[in-house]
Amino acid sequence: MGKRVGMEVSIAAAEAVALIDVDVVAAYPITPQTHIVEHLSELVANGHLDAEFVPVESEHSAMSVCVGAAAAGARTFTSTSSQGYALMVEICYIASSMRLPIVMAVVNRALSAPISIWNDHSDMMLARDTGWIQTVAENGQEVVDLLIHAYRVAEDHRVLLPVMVNLDGFIVSHVIEPIELPSKEEVQKYLPPYKPLLKLDPKSPVTMGPVGVPEIYTEVKKAQDEAIKNSKKVILEAWEEFAKHFGRVYKPVETYRCEDAEIVILLMGSIAETAMRAIDTMRERGKRVGLARLRLFRPFPVEELVSVLKPVKAVAVIDRALGFNGYTGPLCAEVKTVLFNHALTPYVWNYIAGLGGRDVTVENFVEMVEMLEERAARKEPMGYEIINVRE
Amino acid sequence: MAKELGLHSWKEAALGGAIITPGNASELRTGDWRSSRPVVDYEKCIKCGRCYIICPDMVYTLKEDGYYELNYYYCKGCGICSEECPKDAIEMIEEGS
Incomplete structure (x- = not known):
């Protein structure tokens, strides 16, 4: 188990994503999410994280890149806030409906107008029906732990849904807190490598995200609804396992x-x-x-x-x-x-x-x-x- | 008429509605809402194949004798075949009459 060190929560979140060993990060900077993404780009640039960092032109593109990457079998991460999240929402529905285990940190910030960079939950509530699993952190340690937990849940074949980890902008994201980061080995023991059930592979072609005619759409949606209902069991299991691995106990x-x-x-x-x-x-x-x-x-x-x-x-x-x-x-x-x-x-x-x-x-x-x-x-x-x- | 295919329980739906068997759209009965159906008079038919080429769905298939067979499983009753037949060999008959 690692030492507890004073660290800005956004930096700790980025470090956690590096420990999780993601393959693709696609993000567009927006206050107050910026430090997470900036630090991740540093980690990729200096070789600490072997991942593709895609500096996209908008949040809509950020989520679109995540959808494409996850469909190709990559472990993906993005993060956003407020207006950026609002722009992303169209693709958020697609990510969950295509059952792609993307993980996103939403650094909660008020929606305009008037323009506010400060914290509330209006962004999170904007997209409460996107079909993502959503967890909400209280403090920095919980942000780190919920991110690690998120991948374990998302990638479980009984779930295969994206997970959003919410943290309060500034009040949590920009505060220096004592954080215990696990080692990469410890994270790997808890979080097995991502094995997609379906992926875009020329050797075994599939079409992902096609038209669902009226005869099919309802069945696909029913399956998705059952998936998020059934995810609860896996979420609880993953928290139980988390307590065994890292000693911190989490409940819904x-x-x-x-x-x-x-x-x-x-x-x-x-x-x-x-x-x-x-x-x-x-x-x-x-x-x-x-x-x-x-x-x-x-x-x-x-x-x-x-x-x-x-x-x-x-x-x-x-x-x-x-x-x-x-x-x-x-x-x-x-x-x-x-x-x-x-x-x-x-x-x-x-x-x-x-x-x-x-x-x-x-x-x-x-x-x-x-x-x-x-x-x-x-x-x-x-x-x-x-x-x-x-x- | 072919048996209704391509309709599955939600439990059998492919993950995220993906298509894992290419071409499975042909399993779906798309000809369930026409108000009239094309009927071919083979006495007038000259086997030109225009109906086969022009049909926007997959209603017409070539038989060994050179005539074209209709599969109403897909026919929406659009009437293009009837409109375009150079010999007026295809008549649109109202469904239920």
Whole structure:
């Protein structure tokens, strides 16, 4: 096992991709993803990583190169943010539908307009239905670990789907954190070489990505839907194996002080660390509050959420993006679907927080929980609000 | 008419809808929505093969005797063969009549 060293998370992410020994990296620089790609191009240029680095002219091309490379049997990586991701989305659907095990780090940043280079989850939510497996990291070590895990899941023949690892722009990506990088040998023991099930090979010709006439399209989509549902088992297995190899234990839903909690704060990403501080403060005041953080967003961790939320009286769902549908943020919509499907009826209030880089503080969390309790007590119809907004 | 081919369970769908057996489009019955069908009068036919050349699908095949056989599995009833036949040997008959 390697030493823990202080390292910028983006650099650590690039180093992890090098340890994974990818064959092709195609990327276009965009803030705040830039350092990952810059460092990868350095690693390729100085011979530390034997890979084809394709400096494409757009994110649409970046994903297209990844699709072509993966179809030819290469292990591929790309990374993007925000507008770049938006431009890439067309090909993201193609990557998952063609069942290509591409891995991408999405350094989450707000979508324009107004132009914002800062962090929220509107880019991630833009493409929540692309058919990619999606994980969300809380900190730097988790970024490294989720990237290694991503390839093991994506390339498993029971899965063969692309995986997106989300990390918060700047708040995670540009912070220097203590990171433990495994050795290449350790990574290789965990991650066998990629053996494609189908690939573009002149000796055995196939057509990938052809027309699917109405008689065929639905069957292909059903197979894809089953694949992402069934990927859950492999995702869990790969985390179990990860714990055996590297000693760190990962679950689809991470909980904090939920054992006897009456109120649960539910969210994704790095603000979980602030939420935990707030929960400690509230616990000292005798409030039974806990945290549920989704590490796995696609496939949605239904069983884990049900077991966490079953005994709970009220839930504060924190969205880092708007839904613009007039009644809920995107994450809360999914949580409410799970609750409804399982006939669970806690009081749910949806807070839209931390848009375009606005900080979400300990005090914000304390206030959100207090307002949740008040609303639940007066049986106010459930809904959502943007917090921390000037009137 | 040929038996319906090319329709599989989702469990048998090739990964990502790929085509792993070249030419498998010919298995699909594409002639299930025509409103009229071409019928050849072999008394008038001069074996010129124009119908065979001009058919946008794979309806006409050459037989040993030089005449052309129709396979309605693919025929969409477009009527080009009837329109182009120099001897007016192909008549479009309304389906169901």
